[in-house]
Amino acid sequence: MLKKIVFSLAGVLLVAGIVLAAFVYWAMAFFPNNSGLEKLRSTKAESLAYLQSSLPPTRGKILAVVTSVRTIGTSGKVTGYELSELARAYWVFTANGFAVDIASPQGGEPYALLDEDDMAEFDYAFLNDANAQQKIKHTFKLDQIQPDDYIVVYFVGGKGAMFDFPDNPVIHHLASRFMEQGKVIAAVCHGPAALVNIKNADGSWLVANKKISAFTNAEELLLMPEAKTVFPFLLQTRLEARGAQFMAGADYLEQVIQHDNLITGQNPWSVWLLAEKTVKQLGYEPLPRRLTAEENSVALLQVFQQQGLSAAEKKIQKSSAAFSGQLVLMHSFVAAMRGNLPDMFKLIILADSTRAI
Missing domain, CATH: 3.40.50.880 (Class I glutamine amidotransferase (GATase) domain)
Structure with a gap:
């Protein structure tokens, strides 16, 4: 029995490790690669x-x-x-x-x-x-x-x-x-x-x-x-x-x-x-400005909080704007830190949806 438990536990840990590695690999796609980061730094x-x-x-x-x-x-x-x-x-x-x-x-x-x-x-x-x-x-x-x-x-x-x-x-x-x-x-x-x-x-x-x-x-x-x-x-x-x-x-x-x-x-x-x-x-109309990906994502997250995942995904589908999946992913980590696992998983799905843009 002990051997069965040990081997079962080892199997669970192995699967958990594989899942974690896969998640990290997926999450890294939201961060700029070296060439992208160098281009950003030179703005x-x-x-x-x-x-x-x-x-x-x-x-x-x-x-x-x-x-x-x-x-x-x-x-x-x-x-x-x-x-x-x-x-x-x-x-x-x-x-x-x-x-x-x-x-x-x-x-x-x-x-x-x-x-x-x-x-x-x-x-x-x-x-x-x-x-x-x-x-x-x-x-x-x-x-x-x-x-x-x-x-x-x-x-x-x-x-x-x-x-x-x-x-x-x-x-x-x-x-x-x-x-x-x-x-x-x-x-x-x-x-x-x-x-x-x-x-x-x-x-x-x-x-x-x-x-x-x-x-x-x-x-x-x-x-x-x-x-x-x-x-x-x-x-x-x-x-x-x-x-x-x-x-x-x-x-x-x-x-x-x-x-x-x-x-x-x-x-x-x-x-x-x-x-x-x-x-x-001060009495002036601000110069027209294209919203940043971060601002678009903040608005997206506000829709998520007020109306849920489905409404947020529809916002992405109807928009041609750029979104920051990285920011959405950060909010999934915040949800996890608060023990709100349902929102954590929903926000991971939402972050993945931003990659379709």
Whole structure:
């Protein structure tokens, strides 16, 4: 009997190993091969149709603020600002006729968090653009900027923002001044950490009674279960404690909330919409732009969540747009991490469906 059990177990493990190997082989098809990755890495701004139509920078100046923090507290984990959250907004602002300056609490060159799994052509175009790189490698120190020079302040995300944004007196002065003057304040992901400790002249919290979106507790704790002890606070919890009307959207999908001149986004997948809402708030119609494969996939995943697999597959069949099967596959892993096996398998099927395009 023991031999039968051992051999049966060995057979099960062998089959499981074969299935796992087959799955890994299948999943790797969603990632660019070496030649494809090299081509992507060499993307230039001038090769992108959207940026070829850029308007001259005559509509005013926007200040993007990034974190100067490189490690997460005492954990030693490397962080920094999120490249995609800076790059994609930078291109929208630039294409629509705005000059963009970049500042950080310490000035100089801040550390960029690069995740090639999430990077696409506009991110690499930013890395390969001499003007953009000059700005990010030599950021203005926050206390050297003149607030009246800018019509928008944009707080870029990145976990480091949780440490050097909340209690920075220059950020407090900048945001308070912009709020008083009715100028646009935009922030995404961890960027709204800039606003959590600011008080109005009457002693009330700046964010009180304002609709706000930011990286949610659910998103934070799934990827970093120890976040409660690593960060000084959880962003959603702190915003709610300050009286904000926190608007949580679906995890890792687009969510942008506008409350008067305050425009906030939940996560990196919200940057495109946030930037274009900012342009609209300034009184301009955003330059026409072909949606990226990532944006199309976010919309696809929203259909999946709201209407199910069949409706999502029909969306693919009716569309000639490009989709990112890699992003859909990531959501299948998220479902697995949450123990939602039915959705995991459905999302694997959906990811496979994107390959038919």
